[in-house]
Amino acid sequence: MESNEQVAGREALTGARRVVVKIGSALLTNDGRGLDEAAIGGWVDQIAALHRRGVEVVLVSSGAVAAGMVRLGWQARPSAVHELQAAAAVGQNGLTECYEGHFARHGLLTAQVLLTHDDLSNRKRYLNARSALRTLVDLRVVPVINENDTVVTDEIRFGDNDTLGALVANLLEADALVILTDQEGLFDADPRGNPEARLISEGRADDPALAAVAGGGGALGRGGMATKIRAAHLAARSGAYTAIASGRQPEVLTRLMAGERLGTLLRPDQAPIAARKRWLAGQLQVRGTLTLDAGAVKVLRESGSSLLAVGVRAVAGQFRRGDMVQCVDETGQRVAKGLVNYGADDAARILGKPSHQIEAILGFMEAPELIHRDNLVVL
Numbered sequence: 001m002e003s004n005e006q007v008a009g010r011e012a013l014t015g016a017r018r019v020v021v022k023i024g025s026a027l028l029t030n031d032g033r034g035l036d037e038a039a040i041g042g043w044v045d046q047i048a049a050l051h052r053r054g055v056e057v058v059l060v061s062s063g064a065v066a067a068g069m070v071r072l073g074w075q076a077r078p079s080a081v082h083e084l085q086a087a088a089a090v091g092q093n094g095l096t097e098c099y100e101g102h103f104a105r106h107g108l109l110t111a112q113v114l115l116t117h118d119d120l121s122n123r124k125r126y127l128n129a130r131s132a133l134r135t136l137v138d139l140r141v142v143p144v145i146n147e148n149d150t151v152v153t154d155e156i157r158f159g160d161n162d163t164l165g166a167l168v169a170n171l172l173e174a175d176a177l178v179i180l181t182d183q184e185g186l187f188d189a190d191p192r193g194n195p196e197a198r199l200i201s202e203g204r205a206d207d208p209a210l211a212a213v214a215g216g217g218g219a220l221g222r223g224g225m226a227t228k229i230r231a232a233h234l235a236a237r238s239g240a241y242t243a244i245a246s247g248r249q250p251e252v253l254t255r256l257m258a259g260e261r262l263g264t265l266l267r268p269d270q271a272p273i274a275a276r277k278r279w280l281a282g283q284l285q286v287r288g289t290l291t292l293d294a295g296a297v298k299v300l301r302e303s304g305s306s307l308l309a310v311g312v313r314a315v316a317g318q319f320r321r322g323d324m325v326q327c328v329d330e331t332g333q334r335v336a337k338g339l340v341n342y343g344a345d346d347a348a349r350i351l352g353k354p355s356h357q358i359e360a361i362l363g364f365m366e367a368p369e370l371i372h373r374d375n376l377v378v379l
């Protein structure tokens, strides 16, 4: 974390050409009082102004469940999945209508894009989603993205739109992810319970100290600051800056994009990683765990090598060839994840063995490595 005196990259936002703006539930629904039409109109005006200056803006908007609850007259967020799905279906309608109407005032078209985790985890569907979104952006249409809450189950959900926003920023190689929420930014403690909490103006997206101060969300939002910090970390993988700011600040988007020091700016420190590796890194579901010995950890981290069975100590989980597994060191710390070339049973039989023995042990050899370096991302 850094003090306010250290300016770090505010000017980077002034040069941003493609920006993902994520608007959270708490803000959109004015803490549960239904869609805040006036506020939405204000954000749309700012997005349209940016658009006129040539900035491409993609919107990730929450609020379907919260808006649906209000339309249905429900006081509390239901816990049953089918009720959440119903509320989302009702609310998403209102959300789309509202954005469409406001953008139309500026002569801009919108496109509703509802995604599930599967759409981004299956490589083919990921590439499809990417080309559809790129086409919309090229057509100067404003995509309005949300999770497809009506069909998702817990197994396949992003859960919070901060993560979805970051994955969209990766997908489109956006320069910045702007997360608008109901607080001024990230504080050194949750300001809801700590009136003394201080705003963190700038920091590094992968500073581990940030996770320690970020708490959970309010009654309407899902992720709180914890998911916003994780989102910044994910967005940084494609080189995007993340700004977290209050959507209630007048002209927040245009001021942020003019380099004004509002909210919290988290900068990417590492060189952007290649698109395929980012896709791997964005995968949320892992089917198993490989425990690596110290030598394997070292070569993965330092030389970007493939993972060989000889460096694996233990296998856990029921995974099949091609599934995503995580690699941990002997203390359980996550080291990498990747797509495995052998299913769990075969992997268990070859662990600790040199590659030239694989054929003799299994009767076949899919590949000499357990995870090829092209399918592996070090975390």
Ligand SMILES: Nc1ncnc2c1ncn2[C@@H]1O[C@H](COP(=O)(O)OP(=O)(O)O)[C@@H](O)[C@H]1O
Pocket: 023, 024, 025, 026, 027, 062, 180, 181, 182, 183, 185, 186, 187, 188, 189, 190, 191, 192, 213, 214, 215, 216, 217, 218, 219, 220, 221, 222, 223, 224, 225, 226
């Ligand atoms: N360190 C922190 N700084 C700021 N807000 C925090 C922090 N930790 C937890 N929060 C909570 O996160 C909430 C915002 O997240 P959330 O409710 O998920 O909203 P959204 O719908 O905008 O994503 C804030 O209202 C706040 O109570």
Ligand SMILES: N[C@@H](CCC(=O)OP(=O)(O)O)C(=O)O
Pocket: 023, 024, 025, 026, 061, 062, 063, 064, 065, 066, 088, 146, 147, 149, 159, 160, 161, 162, 217, 220, 221, 222, 223, 224
């Ligand atoms: N997809 C959900 C949004 C999930 C959610 O609330 O996310 P967030 O705004 O990040 O706390 C909806 O539209 O209701």
